Amino acid sequence: MANTDATTLDEGPDLLIPGMGEEGEKLVVQQAETQPAEDEETKFGTSRADRKTSFDLADFPVLTGEEEDWRFTPLHRLANLHLPEGDDNLLTGAAPAVTVTDQDGVSIETVGRDDQRLGSFMVPDDRTSAVAWNSFSEATVVTIADNVNIEEPVKISVEGNSTDPAAQHIHVAIGANSKVNLVVNQTGKAVVSQNMEFAIGEGATANVTSIQAWDDETVHVGSQQASLGKDSTFKHVVITYGGSLVRLTPITRFAGEGATTNMYGLYFADAGQHMEHRIFIDHSTNNCTSDALYKGALQGKGARSVWVGDVLIRGNTSGTNSFEKNENLLLSEGAQADSIPNLEIETGIIDSGGHASSVGRFDEQQLFYLMARGIPEPLARKLIVRGFLNEIIQKIGIEDVEAAVTEVMEEEIADLEL
Template identity: 85%
Template sequence: MANTDATTLDGGPALLIPGMGEEGEELVVKQTAGQQSDAEEVTYGTSRADRQTSFDLADFPVLTGEEEDWRFTPLHRLAGLHLPEGDDTLLTGPAPQVTVTEHEGVTIETVGRDDNRLGSFMVPDDRTSAAAWASFSEATVITVADNLEFEKPLEISVQGNSKDPAAQHIYIAVGANTHVDLVINQTGQAVVSQNIEFAVGQGANVNVVSLQAWDDDAVHVGSQQASLGKDSTFKHVVISYGGSLVRLTPITRFAGEGATTNMYGLYFADAGQHLEHRIFIDHSTNNCTSDALYKGALQGKGARAVWVGDVLIRGNTSGTDSYEKNENLLLSEGAHADSIPNLEIETGIIDSGGHASSVGRFDESQLFYLMARGIPEPTARKLILRGFLNEVIQKIGIEEVEEAVTEVMEREIADVAL
């Protein structure tokens, strides 16, 4: 595989990056200021922190496909979820049905859009998320009480049954010091723009697995945003293999010190599928840790994957430890993957920060090693593929879900022409 970018900074709790001070990249700032005759000429939007956020759909112009955030997404395949006809239109189709397994300490409500919990920390940051916010009339609110320890996962089923463009909003609040596994299984027929909020309480330990197992013709655009309380742990695992087009934006923000997030993802794109994942981790608080690993395998003509990783370490923080990595394995001609890791550091004092990505075919040295020991080439290739995918599968941490995802990946592997 070709490694497009790899940077690692690890120098203990008082690492000072050369050329940078506690206020950030001072040298570059001075050079830029010296080149400009007017401070007002500074281009807006070069930082992830400058991203437009708004509940008002009109603040996000109709998409043209030339926007940086949308240049990889085939707009003609969004089935109108981006409201191309203008801001006066809405998504009026029936939202997928949400059902939740019963458990003591868990309440499920259907609320109106005026419920003050909705949007309390999540604000749309692109047109499809704003379209979903403008269009939904009712939301599902799932509340998990404080100080609970779940022996079995709390299962959330999202079942689609319509091709009419729809909007959906789900709000999930997990109480302080509660340990829970959440499995969100999205299946069926759907054309949906969806916002999901995760409010994670102080000291909580939450493990979310989001499965995109839609029917082959489904279109799903979603924003999944989390706010982490002090000393909480949040693991977010995305598994995408269903649907015609899936574009997810998982976002984690730290609302309290000492929190940890692990954001993992696995996707398998077949011929004609478009699977796109854009993560954002916002280090705005001291002593927080993040780790991100996404892996994808692609096979068939027109199989397309896009991964964009944004990690922002703000200038008012210290004690940050962050790393992000994306790897893509191309299994056939005609498959294409774009991988863009971004690490933005506004302070010179961090514990560790790094990023890496790769796109390529099978590692020839691994193939040689296995074949030299008498393993036929097709078998050797599938062994390598299993090992590649299993690195993420084993991070799920829920045995029954790991087994189910392994079965799905085995079916995908069986169809690979090696």
């Protein structure tokens, strides 16, 4: 069992707030006085706080593969979604078709790129996201009214039908104090760079599941950015099992105090699939809570996963609770999982914070326990994998979606050569 983990404790002088008298801040002051001033060059790029965000494509140079956030991605498999030849040829393919279930309290619009709501809650933070922003022609806007409790899950179907490189923008706004379950189901063949923004109103509860069930040839890079209003709750569950290459960057930002985010994910990578998930939780305001758990299973030659969990607890905040964990189960030879949790704490006055990460094979103790109860080895192994995956599936909280995902995972593990 190999464990990887990393923690960054960044206590640069810029976070000191004059006049702050709380114990935690004083502690930081004392440490900072004894530290040499941080070199500007080494600081840049080491903290997630310094990552560039911009609508301007020119702010994101053509990728070399050396960039910190692209170093694990096989650029040659991006099917030109990153515009390797320069910024002139934007993506012009037909975006996957979006259909949304028609329900009371839910409005669905197709709007032009000049619509003021678009980009009001997200800013691209990498080249492919900026490419998508500058390329899309029409966007889908889904709006949930204020103060409604939508019982039936709202289902957004994203269905690809072409491998011409395309851009897509989807904007979802959840009204204040509303409650909604939302499922994004992505299927078909596509080469797409996609931006999704989720604006969560004050006091709202949004439960979003995004399922990447693409066909084998699909290449999908996507940014899913959420902005959480005061006292809102946002659950984001990612399920990725289809596609040649999927690279998702789910981001939660806190626009108001007292909000909670739960970011969960499950990926099952078969031979040749590259599945990359980079989450970012930006604790920029007080009394917010985040819990992240991603689990991955990999089988087959060349099955590849990357998980990066950036959690930033900014220096001007207090009362933060944050925990992130990533676990990977390698089911066969030739699979590779990278797991990098980055917890940056810029303040001494958090309530709790932590991270954990593992990449491993079967737990021999679990196997022994089940076999010692008479369960034959192949079945015991399946039970363990099923249990491992179940922990995330149980988080979806929508019965028929859980059942459908369970069925897919049963098919995945049915072919396991254990």
